[in-house]
Amino acid sequence: MTEHDPEKLNVAPGTPHSNILSETVAYLIGLALALVLTGVSFWVASTSVLWGPGVAVGLVVLAIAQMGVHLVFFLHITSGPDNTNNVLALAFGVLIVFLVMIGTIVIMTQMDANMAPDPALMNLQMQH
Amino acid sequence: MTTVEAPAIGLTHGGSEDTGLGHRGPESKSIVVPYGFWLFVLSDMVLFSALFATYASLSHATDGGPTSGELFDRTLVAIETMALLLSSFTCGLAMITAKRGNMIWTLGWLVVTGLLGLVFLSIELYEFATMIGEGAGPQRSAFLSSFFTLVGCHGAHVTCGLLWIGTMMAQVWTKGFREHIMRRLLCLSVFWHALDIIWVAIFTIVYLIGTLP
Numbered sequence: 001m002t003e004h005d006p007e008k009l010n011v012a013p014g015t016p017h018s019n020i021l022s023e024t025v026a027y028l029i030g031l032a033l034a035l036v037l038t039g040v041s042f043w044v045a046s047t048s049v050l051w052g053p054g055v056a057v058g059l060v061v062l063a064i065a066q067m068g069v070h071l072v073f074f075l076h077i078t079s080g081p082d083n084t085n086n087v088l089a090l091a092f093g094v095l096i097v098f099l100v101m102i103g104t105i106v107i108m109t110q111m112d113a114n115m116a117p118d119p120a121l122m123n124l125q126m127q128h
Numbered sequence: 129m130t131t132v133e134a135p136a137i138g139l140t141h142g143g144s145e146d147t148g149l150g151h152r153g154p155e156s157k158s159i160v161v162p163y164g165f166w167l168f169v170l171s172d173m174v175l176f177s178a179l180f181a182t183y184a185s186l187s188h189a190t191d192g193g194p195t196s197g198e199l200f201d202r203t204l205v206a207i208e209t210m211a212l213l214l215s216s217f218t219c220g221l222a223m224i225t226a227k228r229g230n231m232i233w234t235l236g237w238l239v240v241t242g243l244l245g246l247v248f249l250s251i252e253l254y255e256f257a258t259m260i261g262e263g264a265g266p267q268r269s270a271f272l273s274s275f276f277t278l279v280g281c282h283g284a285h286v287t288c289g290l291l292w293i294g295t296m297m298a299q300v301w302t303k304g305f306r307e308h309i310m311r312r313l314l315c316l317s318v319f320w321h322a323l324d325i326i327w328v329a330i331f332t333i334v335y336l337i338g339t340l341p
């Protein structure tokens with residue numbers, strides 16, 4: 001960040017840059033990248049060119065990339081020294097989000113595999 | 129930012145006392161308030177992660193009812209995504225013009241942001257109404273319960289955001305770009321951008337992966 005002010009220790013999340021051109025250009029770049037990633041996501045989901053089982057993983061990767069674009073270009077989260085607090089809070093948030101999601105999915109898949117009753121029994125239950 | 133250095137003599141112990149706040153005391157309100165709001169937004173994302181985990185666990189528990197592949201319309205979702213992404217962009221433009229004290233453009237971009245948010249919300253409500261009309265309401269199966277909870281929670285956030293946009297327009301109009309108004313605008317933009325980030329996860333996990341062949 002060339003515009004980093006040494007007097008400034010912290011910057012609030014979402015604070016725009018100081019120059020109107022560089023600000024608007026940053027938002028335009030962010031919008032263009034987000035549009036491209038969204039377009040690729042929808043294309044990947046509807047095409048039959050790609051290897052089917054890999055599509056879901058690819059979509060997740062594209063989504064994470066787009067979230068990164070939003071964080072950097074719209075919320076102005078940078079690696080600069082004035083952003084340390086924002087990045088640390090974000091890192092902690094991401095840690096908890098992954099713990100909750102991956103933990104739940106792993107545990108529930110295991111439970112499902114270990115405890116699901118016989119398929120014939122399931123059908124019986126559904127008819128009630 | 130403009131804190132005065134403590135005098136080198138007097139109460140300080142050679143200037144080495146650690147207050148836990150750094151050498152210059154706490155940051156100004158214009159830093160602390162948006163930072164606190166950033167923590168709230170992150171905790172909101174943790175809330176959504178629990179809803180995502182629930183949806184992922186229950187997405188195949190359709191109880192013989194309609195599945196995600198039969199229910200979701202990708203064209204509508206693409207329009208919703210476009211509306212929300214563009215509204216995130218115009219919200220950023222509103223912040224740029226607000227920082228320069230340009231009343232007309234700030235209000236103009238906020239109006240555009242709100243209208244795009246309204247387009248998003250209308251499409252979502254239309255989708256919900258259609259699904260409930262087809263008998264695919266939240267009480268039909270565990271999959272639909274978790275779907276309506278997750279997407280409905282995001283929709284509720286967008287509704288709050290729309291109310292907030294309207295409130296901020298009134299405040300900017302009547303009070304001008306005072307410091308506390310600018311703080312609120314900044315928090316609003318952080319909130320609105322965060323909603324778009326959550327929508328990226330929703331359209332990927334719920335709508336795209338859910339409708340894969």
